[in-house]
Amino acid sequence: MLPTWRINLVFVALAACSLTAARTFTVHNACPFTIWPAVYTDLKVGSAVPNISTGWEAPPYTNRTFWVPDNWRAGRIWGRRDCNFTQPDVTSCLTGSCIGGLLCDAANGSGIPPASVAEWTLEGVNGTDHYDVSLVDGYNLPMTITNDKGCPIADCPVDLGPDCPAPLKGPFDSTGYPVGCKTACFANLDGNQANSPNCCSGQFDTPATCPSSSVQYYDFFHSRCPNAYAYAYDDLAALKICPGRLAASYTLTFCP
Ligand SMILES: *[C@@H]1O[C@H](CO)[C@@H](O)[C@H](O)[C@H]1NC(C)=O
Ligand SMILES: *[C@@H]1O[C@H](CO)[C@@H](O)[C@H](O)[C@H]1NC(C)=O
Ligand SMILES: *[C@@H]1O[C@H](CO)[C@@H](O)[C@H](O)[C@H]1NC(C)=O
Ligand SMILES: *[C@@H]1O[C@H](CO)[C@@H](O)[C@H](O)[C@H]1NC(C)=O
């Protein structure tokens, strides 16, 4: 039997846990090169933010764990490649740069395409966790979202750079390797991003008026990463859910 003071300590610990009402997230860099993860919260949707800086340097094969509030809304995490922050601006990284430099700006630092993005909306312990891997802003790193509660995996675990169709391929690093693959929207293939079937914008801004069949190169992204958003209305294929009462902890792995 535990001495009374130890039982009291256990109660104190349990009380502290229920008060913080947060999950642990782990961001794991399994890539054989350094990346610079970035975290952005859309503050127009919710004010709860994770207990982590909005950007950091992640050497190869390292990870970082932090607290995320149970009601984190419209949160996104992505990785930046080939960065040099000596003169921080939106071109500090070859892909995934943000306004702000190493620390992405809290209000405007949502990331610049092309970038693969992991997205979460947590609705609290009595709501539902929604999460996904999105290629709607293009591709720059393979990624997988796993969890500790047996909920579905969201992923785009393959390098889409080498096979990327020529009009979308790049940017390229100093060796000529493609470290990104743009979307037809971002590459502006139809010349009118404001009213475009590729962007699901203007008169094409609903699931009915923006079928995947009208998005150029949709099949390239979707066939290789059927578990990720290959365009804006891919919810059926890509949007994953987990009951909030399970309070799942998530791991985002780059280069799984
Ligand atoms: C995370 O929380 C701890 C403990 O409350 C605090 O000391 C630390 O500064 C926080 N870190 C960030 C990045 O907010
Ligand atoms: C995270 O890093 C720690 C030590 O740096 C290591 O023990 C642990 O296995 C790593 N976890 C993952 C998921 O890689
Ligand atoms: C970073 O950029 C600065 C110039 O802005 C350059 O002097 C420096 O050598 C670069 N660092 C690396 C590691 O490439
Ligand atoms: C950042 O966002 C604020 C508020 O939305 C805006 O006023 C400001 O102009 C933005 N700054 C930059 C550099 O985009």
Ligand SMILES: *[C@@H]1O[C@H](CO)[C@@H](O)[C@H](O)[C@H]1NC(C)=O
């Ligand atoms: C979740 O729902 C249960 C049952 O309705 C309730 O007892 C509990 O207080 C709720 N928790 C939160 C954090 O709302």
